[in-house]
Amino acid sequence: MRHLISLAALALGAGLVAADTPIRFPNNPALSPDGTQLTFDWAGDIWLASTSGGPAKPLTRNVGRDRQPRFSPDGKTLAFISDREGSALPFTMPAAGGPPSQVAFHTAGYSLLDWHANGKHLLVQSTRDHYWRHGERFFLLNTATRQADELLFDDYGTEASLSPDGKRILFTREGPAWWRKGYYGSQSAQIWMYDRDSQKFYPLLRHERGCRSPIWKPDGKGFYYTGAQDGVFNLREYDIATGKDRRLTDFKEDQVVQPSLSRDGSTLVFRALGDLYTWKPGTGKPAKILLTVQTDFTPPQDEKRALTSATDVAFSPDGLEIAFIAGGDLWVMDTELKEPRQITATAEEEKEPVWLPEGEGLLFICDGGKSTDIFRATRKDKAKFWWLNDSFSIEQVTKDGEAKSDLSLSPNGKSMAYSRLRGDFYIASVNGENPRKILASWNEIDYDWSPDSQWLVYSQYDREFNRDIWILPVDLSRPAYNLSRHPDNESNPVWSPDGKAIAFTSRRAGGEEVDIYYAWLKQEDDEVLARDKRLQKAIEKLEKARPKGKAAGKGEDEAKGAFEKKGPGFREKKEESVAVKIDWSDLHKRINRLSLPESSESGLFWSPDSKRLAFSGTVKGDRATYAFDFPPEGSASPKQISSRTGSKAKWLKSGQVAWLSGGLPASFNPSAATTTTPAPTPAALPGFRRGGTLGSALAETTPDPSGYRFSANQKFNPGERFAVGFDHCWAAMRDHFYDEKLGNSDWEAVRNKYRPLAREALDLETFTTVVQLMLGEINASHLGFTTGGFAGPRGPQTPAAPETPTRGWTESTRHLGARLVENYPGPGWKIRDILPGGPADRAKSRLFPGEVILKIGGLDLKPALDPALVLNGPAEKEVKLTVQAADGKQREVTLLPTSFLAVRNLLYRHWLDHNQTMVEKLSGGKLGYLHISAMDMSSFYKFEEELYSQGAGKEGLVIDVRENGGGSTADHLLTALTQPVHAIAVPRGGVEGYPQDRKVYASWNKPIVVLCNQNSFSNAEIFSHAIKALNRGKVVGAPTAGAVISTGAKSIMDLGTLRMPFRGWYGIQDGEDMELHGAVPHVVLWPNPAEMPVGIDRQLEKGVQVLKSEVESWKKLPKPALRKATSRPENK
Incomplete structure (x- = not known):
């Protein structure tokens, strides 16, 4: 759903925008057959205007988002995509305006690309069950008769165009984000052609800077497209027979995007920056189209x-x-x-x-x-x-x-x-x-003051990105002292109010667990015996119960918490100053641990008397806020003081704990805390600041029942807010992007160019586009802006609307867990294969390849039947199938379908099974195969397991990082693959080996080959580079994307989240930045379209071939003959 900023526009769509408002950043322009009219989507609706410019009128107005309008070949009908029913579905309507009609119902969703010349079919794109990655496919959709979508070919692509006779398809493969300027590498967009009669593919254009968005000319002999051969995407034309290629526009800064051609070939329209342009063949320069909003309403300015x-x-x-x-x-x-x-x-x-x-x-x-x-x-x-x-x-x-x-x-x-x-x-x-x-x-520290204001305790990253705890005098009278001195991260230091101790959190115990640690600053405090602590506690207990000289009538004043009244100012008691004393000798050795098994503590804060240390953590399964008595005795357990967690926590002298929880200021009495089981709260984010957990209040969406609920009425100017939000994004890149040259751009000029456009934005979609264009000037990976949190200035903060009837369930197109044979003549649907772990793979609803499903829910199945007719319904509704086996016998099967999203996970498992079987077959059982889907710890643990399950007894291992989007575990993988081999161990009666419990991880020292491709990103590329640099094995496949920057994220006001690439990676051998410098395999091999989905994997085949050769060489390496001590001459 779109998120308009204007109050009026939010209520009634674009109809309330000011009469003279220029239309900026219209999307998906399309021309009428004669080129005189223009349609586009803007502000979530479909609009119509003259190609010469002037006022535009909205053709649709609804709460959903309408997009991608296309004129029919006769110009009488518009097709478009709308999410008004939940999924992105195609609709048609009269071109002059009128009620729309839904023409497809598969809830996997659609993108609209073109009309077929016959005026009945739409060329659409949708993701179904064809492949686990890049599952989007091209289909022809019949608008006149409801029937199954016709698959054009089984492989991925984008930006397709049908030839005038409908027999050939131009399409794009690969390509980075459309707004990125200057990319070069294996991800660059390529233009291909598919011939429907011969069912052959032809690579037409491939350039390291990218070629995309092909559009057929009316004569079918050539096409227009956008190409970045000169650094910026411009409009170009290409003749298929001669290969002649020439540039038609000469934009130096702004890229040509979203080109569209009238069916008669007289006019072409495209967008550059925020405006549409027309270009007519033979006329030379493009002309800007000035569009305005046709309406009599004026929106409020605030x-x-x-x-x-x-x-x-x-x-x-x-x-x-x-x-x-x-x-x-x-x-x-x-x-x-x-x-x-x-x-x-x-x-x-x-x-x-x-x-x-x-x-x-x-x-x-x-x-x-x-x-x-x-x-x-x-x-x-x-x-x-x-x-x-x-x-x-x-x-x-x-x-x-x-x-x-x-x-x-x-x-x-x-x-x-x-x-x-x-x-x-x-x-x-x-x-x-x-x-x-x-x-x-160079990085923000995490700090706290000493109670006498003379010292700071802080944690800071060093050059190895390890955080230690340091103590520094404010007057800089002595160098900073490293208190923690440990190679694992320490953070969240807090100084006790009495000045005697410093507590912090650390991973120093090993693994992922974070525990609390503390150090006494004076030697004598560290040496206090357990009995002395109990003695002091007993004295304090008696003194509290029998205070000296307590006079009648004073209890009420004392119960108020020892505050002095000062009119309308705060009531604060003047505290005696605390003189912090530090015994520096062996201070770093006086560190103690407060351990809670299987819990990561965070957000430390002290009670005012320094006798309790509170934290956020999970104890016995309950995520809550707890406190240790301090100093702790023996194996003392913490007590829960609140069933919730919060940020900015402060333990007040009154005894209350005040914080921000669930988005509300709140306070509670820790001595009267409830012990009810809380709702799960995400683990704390790094970067704690003096109590509480940064970000936890945003993560926990349930308001704190003890919170101070409020309603604050705010008025603001949306344009000014967008302008400031843009400046936040711009400044974040200026100050934090890993390369201060920012893509060799004039960063101040970039601001001057795009900020006015952000100021003019009417909705978050347009604002996001402007930010993306600004980021595109840097030409780097790991960049992007995502709207989130608040849906814009009118997001979740807006009071709820009056209740309206809601649907009791959501309709979705479900999947049987069995894939079907394309173009099966019938009757029924023939099963191609069964997805492992899916509904059709279960004992009570098992189906088999080759069987034919004759009926679903009693309805006869015909090849052209729209699957949505029988598979749309509630998620948990079973269906009854009539199935015919290969021997002709029929049976009834009751099956609970699954979702198409779940099926994509099953397709991954199916692909893995195929690859493992293929390697087993090609190698005669001598090689193993494993795929690493992501560079995260769960994938690493799976990798470690498969070193055994797939590698045991094998001579070599194929390690596949194709389609791996990255992460952070390359060094874990390399540790397992480059474990030094320094000895051989043999037990009595046993064979040569090495005890696995002596190793950091399960390891593999036999030959390997690594597969990578253009969709191996970031840490997967670091891994591929490392395999080459360390000469650990051969790399086979396509060059990686050249997208290697460590990234974080930054919240941008209440508008969204900006990715923050802050750390570059450079090759150890040549010092080259890995960004825009992908890992080039020893053997470069690209797959052809339609090979991988049917199981033809030439990269894997080549990988096995290379690995077999490596194994043969490895076998020839000399190995020592083992000789026992008793076999030495001197011992005989």
């Missing part, structure tokens, strides 16, 4: 929404006033009325609010993307509480404009600390004066 969820929070020390961020603005409220008062109302994003002492002000970061600074808000009327003020003063504190994050106030309230750019750490006075760089860092 958007209004009710905010009910916060993204950041800061509680006052007494917990009675709350500053929070919602919708990118700063608000404040109390805990009783909970009526938010808006402090800021900017298009920029405010974040990280911090209270100044005694409530004199609020510090916060204002992030405009291009420029970021710290500001201070104060009440206009200081005689009133914050939440009773109607106006506030805002003062800029820093003025350097550099990116800032992780703002905090020192415990004495005199200094503020923050990170700049990628991680340089600064301390300044609270008014911004005297900023000092305390620490130079």
Whole structure:
């Protein structure tokens, strides 16, 4: 569904956009047969306009998204795709407008490409059950009669065009994202032709810069296409008979995309940047089409929404006033009325609010993307509480404009600390004066103040990306001290309020488990015996029960928590200063572990008296918040203090814990916590900040029942918001992209080019397109912007609409778990094969290849029957089949179908079985085969298992990383494949070997061959490069994509998520960047279309052939003759 920003447009579609509004970024343009009219999709609807430009009118208006309109050959009908029924399905309607009719019902969904010249069939693309990867196929769909879609050929492709006689198909294979500019490599788009009569494929155009989007000329002798031979995709033409190829447009910066030709060949339309152009053969230059919206309505300039969820929070020390961020603005409220008062109302994003002492002000970061600074808000009327003020003063504190994050106030309230750019750490006075760089860092540190404000404890990545815990004096009077000194990551350091201990989390115990560790800063505290701890606890218990000199009438004041009343300011008790003392000798050896088996702890925070250490974790299956008594005694277990988890946790002096949980500011009494089983909460993300888990509040969508619910009314300008969101994306690349040259682009000029377009965007789809075009200027992998979280400024924050009747179930096209023979003449449907593990592979509903399904639900099956007629229905509904076996006998089978999505997983297993059988056959049982689908730990554990299950007794192993999208486990694989062989072990009566329990992983030291292809990405490419660099084996297949950058992600306001490539990878031998430099196999071999889906795998065949040769060479290597000690001459 589209997500329009305009309130009016959201309500009624594009009909309420201003009358003079230019249409930017129209999608999927198509021309009438004579080229005089133009249709396109924009703002989620189908539009019609004159090819000469001017006002456009909407032909569809509905809550779904309509797209890909195409004129019929006679110009009377429009076909288009719509998700109004849930799936992307084809519809037709009169070209002048009118009610649409649905013409297909298979819920796998469709893309519309073209009309057949007969005016009855559509050329469509859909993903069914043909292959586990790249399963999209081309079909002809009959619009006049409901029947089965006709498969054109069994392999993948995109951007297809039917010849005028309908006998040939031009299509594209491969290709990176359409918005990427300048790519070269194995992923470059290729143009192919398929002849339906001869059923042969012809490669027509292949260039390292890419050729795509072919369109037949009316005479069928050649075609137009877009090609990047000169660096930027321009319109070109190609003659099939002569091979003559020439450029028709001369765009230097903006790429030609989405070309479409009128059926008479007189006019061609395409988009460049945000506008459509026409080009007429023989006229030379293209002409821009100026389109506007035809309507009498004017939308409001500002958007209004009710905010009910916060993204950041800061509680006052007494917990009675709350500053929070919602919708990118700063608000404040109390805990009783909970009526938010808006402090800021900017298009920029405010974040990280911090209270100044005694409530004199609020510090916060204002992030405009291009420029970021710290500001201070104060009440206009200081005689009133914050939440009773109607106006506030805002003062800029820093003025350097550099990116800032992780703002905090020192415990004495005199200094503020923050990170700049990628991680340089600064301390300044609270008014911004005297900023000092305390620490130079290329990555953001994770830190906490000492209670006397004289020290910092922090974790920081080193050059090996290992985090240690460091202690640094604020005055830099001594070098930073490495407290943890361990090769596994430590993080989340927190200093106890009494100044005596530092706690942190670490993986130092091995494996993936994270535990809590702590160190006493003074030797004498570390040496306190267990009895001394119990003695102190007994004394404290008696002193608490029998306080000295307790006078009648004072209990009420003491119960209020030792606060001094200060009018409308905070009630804070002046604490005695804590003098932190550190015994440096062997401090790093005074580290203790608090272990919880099978649990990863995070989000540490202390109680005010330093006697409890709280954390988020899973104990006995319950994900919740727990606390250890501190110092712990023996094998003490933590107690659950809340059944939920949260971020920004702070244990107040009043005894309450305040935090952000489920998007709500909340507080609770840890001594009265419930022990109900919580809903599962995702594990904490890395990057913890002084209590709580960064991101957990966003992950946990269920509001905290103890939370302070609010509704904050916000008004903003959508265009300004999009402009700032664009600047956030632009600045993130400027500051963090791994190569500061940013694709050798003028990054300031890039901003000037695209920011105005983002400002004009009316919806998230257009905003996303603008951001993608900006990213495309970098010409790099691992880039992209995805809308998410909030669906836009009117996302989940909008109050729920009045209840309307809802469907009790969702209709879907289901799968029997059996694939069918294409073009079987009937009667019935003949079974081609059974997918292992699917419905037809179960004992009570088993089917067999070669059998014929005659009926489903009592309906006779004919070859042309639309499968959706008998297979559409609720997901959990069984179907009854009448099946005829090879001997002619019939039987009834009751079967519960599965989904097409689930079938794609079954197809993967089917493909694996085929490959393993093929290698077994080609090698005479001497070689094994395994495929690594992803570079993640679950795939690695499967790999380790298959080293045995597929490799046991074999002489060599085929390791396949084709279609592997990457991850991070290349070094784990290499550890298993390059284990040093230094000895041979033989037990009494046994054979030569080596004890497996002495190895890090199961290992393989026999010959291997690695298969890779153009769809091997990232870490799979690093692995392929490494196999060559280490001379571990031969590599066979197609060159990898050249897409190697370590990436993270960054939230962009409430608009979406930006991928953040931050670390480059370079070859150890030549120092070359692996980006745009794919691993080239020793033997390069590309498959032809339609081979792989029918089991012809020439890459695998070649791999087996190469490996057999490697095995023969390996067998000839000299091996030592084993000689026992008793066989030596001196021992005889």
